[in-house]
Amino acid sequence: MHAAVIPAAPSRSSHQTLLMLESGHDQEAHRAIVKGLPSIPHKSKCRKNGIMIMQPGITILGRALPALLSLFAALAKSFGRQPFLSGMAAFNVPGILLPAVIALDVGAALVLLFGVKMRYAAGALAAVCILMAVISHFDLVNVAKRNLFLKDIAIASALMMIAAASRRPNSSSRGD
Numbered sequence: 001m002h003a004a005v006i007p008a009a010p011s012r013s014s015h016q017t018l019l020m021l022e023s024g025h026d027q028e029a030h031r032a033i034v035k036g037l038p039s040i041p042h043k044s045k046c047r048k049n050g051i052m053i054m055q056p057g058i059t060i061l062g063r064a065l066p067a068l069l070s071l072f073a074a075l076a077k078s079f080g081r082q083p084f085l086s087g088m089a090a091f092n093v094p095g096i097l098l099p100a101v102i103a104l105d106v107g108a109a110l111v112l113l114f115g116v117k118m119r120y121a122a123g124a125l126a127a128v129c130i131l132m133a134v135i136s137h138f139d140l141v142n143v144a145k146r147n148l149f150l151k152d153i154a155i156a157s158a159l160m161m162i163a164a165a166s167r168r169p170n171s172s173s174r175g176d
Helices: 014-023 027-034 056-079 081-090 095-114 118-136 143-165
Strands: none
Touching: 056 081, 056 095, 056 118, 056 143, 081 095, 095 118, 118 143
């Protein structure tokens, strides 16, 4: 009895391997790419009704980071009101709105942390971020203000993603 000798596959560059993998015809290329990587769940397990389902840890972290940002902003506004009141006055925003902004920041942050009614909290915080960007940071010539404007828009877009990914109000789950 003779053992079958299998010739070694010719060496490929990573670009060639990726091209072979993209063509969908080379299982050897597929094995070469995924060898040693953790298994990836089949897409039917990652999607429900066409909507991407995130892992719980990533979802919690994604909610917690903007919530903590909002909570720390509320604390800064509470303990050092004068700079914020001066900034509001500079843009003709009534100072009487500061307690409402603090309450919104704290309330929405807690709602995001606990994961209840996130659609409304994330939507409200996104609206505040957009208003802040337009009212106080819309100076695209000034580099610092432009960066603050883009940061506010980026945070608002992340909050809109949280709002969009939250479950519908008629759902029986905790998310909304």
